[in-house]
Amino acid sequence: MKLDIKTKILIVGLGLLGGSYAQSLSRQGYYVTAITKEQHSIDYALERKYIAKGSSFVDEALIKEANLIIFALYPHVFLDWIRENAHLIQTKTVITDVTGVKQSIVYEIQSLLPKGVEFISAHPMAGKETSGVENSDENIFKNANYIVVPTEKNSLDTVELCGDLGETLGFREISVLTPEKHDKMIAFLSQLTHCIAVSLMCACEEPELERYTGDSFRDLTRIANINDEMWSELFLANRETLLAEMDNYRNSFDKLYDTIKNGDRDTMREMMRLSTARRRKFNKEKK
């Protein structure tokens, strides 16, 4: 299957990400429908023409007409949904997702699907500190990274289809990683950074800190404004990999601590120069 303008797309879960997918795809002329729990989310998306049709229950007709189904749900909700409803999905339908952890769901979902239904997993590295379809914003995909996460069960065609979806949505860079490599990258780049921001915010009881702060603290703790339901699930679903990355980081922090304690200016400056050199590659403007 190739992604083209005749592809009928069903989005399951109209939150911030699902809504932003719907917004972008409908604007580009795709036929997009949605299934989500809350009727007000459907109403909101219909009003703004993010979707052509929607249902707050598992509507078999919507599932049956879809060529591509995109799941934008919490990991355990996604698993439960598939356990209950996989039998409704038609042969030759491709399904994909936006889930932030992979090893703990991809293999299981693939094993639960009927024959002829292919699941190609993906992780759009985009978001906001808000949630809900009302905060949808297709601009969050601009300049962002998109990771396709195939297993041995996936065909090259479907990997390509999934990458095409990322490109269509406007992502800047499409990469392909195994579930294992994905989870390691995300543990370091995303989960660990959230752990750091939360730990930092919890470390100081002092009131009125905001009166003395500079922008470095503000930037570092932007993500300390965190959805505790979602992130506790993501952390626990990637537990061993995250703990390993936390250990690595703590070793690095301890090394810097020792240079300060021992007045070892040379090693301290060496770490700062390595840090500066590595950070340069992350500047968005460079591309």
Next chain:
Amino acid sequence: MKLDIKTKILIVGLGLLGGSYAQSLSRQGYYVTAITKEQHSIDYALERKYIAKGSSFVDEALIKEANLIIFALYPHVFLDWIRENAHLIQTKTVITDVTGVKQSIVYEIQSLLPKGVEFISAHPMAGKETSGVENSDENIFKNANYIVVPTEKNSLDTVELCGDLGETLGFREISVLTPEKHDKMIAFLSQLTHCIAVSLMCACEEPELERYTGDSFRDLTRIANINDEMWSELFLANRETLLAEMDNYRNSFDKLYDTIKNGDRDTMREMMRLSTARRRKFNKEKK
């Protein structure tokens, strides 16, 4: 002494901060001069009318005509300058600074000054990841915090003068802290955040991380692009206070680590909610 448009201001050290001070004050009609090591910095500032006069050596005439001298130098350079040249400063001159650490310099500077010369210390919480007068930008003061750091030797009048300077430069919030309290705040809000960013950048050897990253990692490591000469000096000049804040933060990080290791979702979510509540106060938009 009060700050008014007739106050003659000498800036010693025309880097990013000294240059931005000069730019703002000259634009507002103040008579501003400068002493700095490099002639090309003087030339640059003269061309752009950031200063009326400048010298690349310690020009006694500029020191003698100044009512207010602002030092924008590295801590040890500031101390050396005062040791060598304090005798040139006229009675009734007020001096201030922009130094990022206080206990290790304020008391010593005050003890080195001739009678009748008052040093009122200040810390503008503004900056950029670039340096040099060529990167001057008075807009960095907008919405930023400014901390006046008096000791028992300072008069109320001079504390007020220093606050007026901060207001004139356009800072949003002027606070007054003791050197001890300042160093503790800055250890937590600024030095610790730089330690975290550097440690994080040094923790992972993986190439191509930038292809998989989201904005959280980018924001958190913006300050990992760090001036190793300046920051190693600042860290060591505030060593004990910084180590104590690093310990506090590490305890908090370890607590979160344990919740993940033990699958203790309730405590994890409690930390996330505390973090979210505390972070809200830092939103700039709120003011």
